[in-house]
Amino acid sequence: MAQFGSGYDAFMHASDTDQAGGRAAAFVESVPRVLCCLCGVLIDANPAGMCANCLRSQVDITEGIPKQSVVYFCKFCERYHVPPRNWVRCELESKELLALLIKRLKGLNKVKLVDAGFKWTEPHSRRIIVRLCVQKEVFTSTVLQQEFLIEFVVEHLQCDSCKRDAANMDAWTAVVQLRQKVDHKRTFMYLEQLILKHNAHEDAIGMKNMPDGLDFYFMVRSHANKFLHFVTSVVPLRHKTSEHLISHDESNNTFRYKYSFSAEISPLCRDDLVVLPPKVAAHLGGIGPLVLVLRVAQNVLVMDVRTFRTAEVSSPYYWKNEFGAILGSRRLTEFTVLDSEPTGEILPGGAGSNKNIVVTDVTVCRSADLGMVDRQYFVRSHLGHHLQAGDLCLGYDIENANVNEDLMTGHKKLVDLPDVVLVRKTYPKRNRARTRRWKLRRLAMEEQQQAAARGSGASNEEDEHELFMQELEQDPEMRSHVNLYMQAKDPVVVAQDDNSLAMRDDSGAEDEEEDEDYPDVPVTELLEGLAITEATTGPEPGGDEL
Structure with missing residues (x-):
């Protein structure tokens, strides 16, 4: 149907009528009618001068659109x-x-x-x-x-993935091998959540969980470069590229290569205790040399354990002047706070942190020696807004620790080390998995290890994952960078005395006593669970696979 514009002449006629002593105006509208310039049919006047049928026969607005x-x-x-x-x-x-x-x-x-x-x-x-x-x-x-x-x-037309499955061949073109020289997988668990949140693995055709890292396989080299660029933006990383010739077609002079990107993540992790080399300490404004790692992202944020000054070590500068930790998170010792008295000194929390450091004088003792050995430590700590008398905290017992003396050579300030360095607040050890109302998504990765050789390693990884989830519960800043999903609790069927069945929620088990001051994840931070269908290979304990 043709729609015409309002190019008509309107004529208005007024007539006077007497109604209750007043006058009203009546308007009559008329449209001129003309003959179509092609077929001669009488139509209302329009700018084209043609009827709808003739207009369609003369103009085809669908020209250029394939039928x-x-x-x-x-x-x-x-x-x-x-x-x-x-x-x-x-x-x-x-x-x-x-x-x-x-x-x-x-x-x-x-x-x-x-x-x-x-x-x-x-x-x-x-x-x-x-x-x-x-x-x-x-x-x-x-x-x-x-x-x-x-x-x-x-x-x-068969897609590339179906071709690969039908041919039963390993058709990857590029592989990114992420490695870290540490004895735990805390970094890879956090990196896995960042990958899921930003959907950085969407182009990967396969993933493998290796004993010392992760492997990601891609069909196109550019996809591997894109993934590597994302990982570089979230952790300190350096990589090397190698290529291997697979085939060569002499008739059309084409080559087929497989590319390998060997990426090494910095061995520094959050809560590590580090002795800075003299050159690095001078570059950071005389900080340290004994520092605590507060945050590891694209840059590393460190804090002097004596003056509580903070500084950032950029990723390129770190790889030019590598240094490691003298004590890692597995050497943390639990202490009990006996007294806490703020000094009134408040310092900035460093780049990227919206919290200030409240300096506090804390009296602690080892939880294992509480009531047995009368050994107390007087420590000046940066956890003033967290610790109160009776709280538990984790720290490094340097007095009873064996450290590498070679790392401390050349430092005039390291004449005497502090007996204790407090790291963060903690809570009594309990299994909180049953009462947890949130969960994490997991990548569907192929295990490289054999089932017989995995025995103790699998249980250690589950324990590390539980500690990682508790760390997310206790740290809102770290939790803001990952996606948490609501955990659906299945009701349990129990039998009653009258042979009837009742439903109860196992999440409220009476044998699980929660700490009143234990941090709870707000419901506003949880996302609705996603419906996983095609890409799911089956849920694992602690989360769903993607």
Whole structure:
């Protein structure tokens, strides 16, 4: 149907009428009628001077839009091809499929799309018919609207993943090997959550959990470079690239390589105790040399354990002047706070931190020696806004620790070391997994180790994961960088005396006594659980796999 602009002459006539001593104006509107310039039919006047049928015969606004096209469909994984290399799953006559088909059409940018929909076809006909309604201004103040059909022929094409599965071959082109020279996997657990939050693994065709790190496999080298760039932005990283020639076709002079990116993550982790080399200490403004690692991101934030001054070590500078920790998180000792008295000194918390450091004089003793050995330590700590008398905290018992003396050579300030360095507040050790109402997503990684050789290693990894989750509960700043999901508690069926069944929630078990001051994760920080279907290989303890 043709829609015409308002280019008409209106004539208004006024007539006077007497009603209750007043006068009212009546307006009469008339439209001139003319003959169509082509067929001579009497029509209302319009700028084109033609009727709707003649206008359609003279102007085709769908010119340039193909009336037939091809869409590729993989019958093995039931996905449609989105050029150049993507594949998406869409149901028949769904809005996702409609958007995919419309995006494949050329020439739609010259018209205005008013309506779109499907016309029913037999599901096995391998034909998809789309109905489009478009508008376009053909003459001045004259808009023509036209409806037409486009036929899409569905042709079968095997996607790259199905080709690889059918050929039963390892078709990766690039691999990123992440490694860290430490005896725990705290960094990789945190890195895994960052990868999931930012969906950095979307291009990976395979992942393997190695004894000393993670491997990510990609079909395209650029995808590996993109993933490596993301990891470099969240942890201090350096990498080396190597290539291996797989095949060479002399007829067309083509080569096929496999690329390996060996990436090493800094061995420094949060809560590590470090002795800075003299050159690095001077570069950071005379800080240290005994410092505590507060945060590890793209840069490393360290704090002097005596003056509580903070400084950032950039990733490039660190790799030019490497240094390690003298004591790691596995050497932390539990202390009991006997007294806490603020000194009134408040210092800035460092770059990227919105909290100040409250300097406090704390009296502590080893929890294992409480009531047995009368040995107390007087410590000046940066945990003034956390510790009260009776609280528990973790720290380094330097007095009874064996450290590498070679790391301390050349430092005039390290004449005497502090007996204790407090690191963070902690809580009584309990199994909080049963009462936890949130969970983490996990990557579906292939285990490299054999099942027989994994025995104790698997249990150690589960313990480390539980400690990592407790660390998230106790640290809101660290928790803000990961996604937490609501944990659905399944009710437990119990039998009653009258042979009836009752439902109770096992999360409220009476044998689990929670600390009143234990930090609780607010519900506002939790996300709704996602429906995992195709990519799920089965849930693991502590979280769902993606």
